[in-house]
Amino acid sequence: MSDPFGRAIRDFHRGEQDEPLLQLDGDEVNEHPIEEFYFGERTPDQDGTEFLESRLEGPLLDLGAGAGRDSLYFQDRFETVALEVSDHLVATMRERGVDDARLGDMFALREGFGRDRFSSVLAYGTQLGLARSMRRLREFLGDLAHVTADDATAVLDNYDPEYDETRELLGYRHDPTPGLGFRVMHFEYEGDVGDTLLFRLFSPDRLRDACVGTGWRLDEVNRGAVSNEYHYQAVLEKE
Known part of the structure; x- marks a missing residue:
């Protein structure tokens, strides 16, 4: 399967990246900032770290762990399992020192983990939107409830389509339903074109609605700094 995204990040890690990783929607093209997004070291005094530390405990499941930035930080504090769907990213994490980096699909958690396996979950990078529909989002939350303990906490992120800044993102698509939107794009690297990615964007209120009947409730929303409030x-928490 073509994986320009994972391969470009792996090549960057190895010092072998000679061409940019491109993010495209039709004629609109952005260069994806690999170093900024995936290789900045998380530190205790970094913005957002205190918030995460107050909410996460081990065993931790890091979903869509990328190059392992967060797993590298939290594995020194408690057991951390990093999950990625890309062979290239799993290899990158292992080379960088992630203790438990595994190949797997975050939307097929029951296939890889048993009941009550984790005390907390982190999914940072808006990959939650790859659920593609609200029905699939509810199914994911049900699976997440299955593999987490009764008192578990999950920290997830997305873009809020009720903010104008979200509508300016590459690939944004309007949905007339309040609190919902889409994002469509693909990655390209060294002429290798990846699959088209469809993200479902939803506001915190829509996420709260999706939690009903899944075993979860929305406890808190933490928005980005000024000019970045559209990301949350x-x-x-378990009900």
Whole structure:
């Protein structure tokens, strides 16, 4: 399967990246900032770290762990399992020192983990939107409830389509339903074109609605700094 995204990040890590990783929607093209997004070291005094530390405990499941930035930080504090769907990213994490980096699909958690396996979950990078529909989002939350303990916490993130800044993102698509939107794009690297990605964007209120009947409730919403409020982290707790 073509994986320009994972391969470009792996090549950057190895010092072998000679061409940019491109993010495209039709004629609109952005260069994806690999170093900024995936290789900045998380530190205790970094913005957002204190918030995460107050909500996460081990065993932790890091979903869509990328190059392992967060897993590298939290594995020194408690057991951390990093999950990625890309062979290239799993290899990158292992080379960088992630203790438990595994190949797997975050939307097929029951296939990889047993009941009550984790005390907390982190999914940072808006990959939650790859659920693609609200029905699939509810199914994911049900699976997440299955693999987490009764008192578990999950920290998830997305873009809020009720903010104008979200509508300016590459690939944004309007949905007339309040609190909902889409994002469509693909990655390209060294002429290798990846699959088209469809993200479901939803506001915190829509996420709260999706939690009903899944075993989760929305406990807190933490928005980005000024000019970045359209990106939010949602804290879910078990009911």
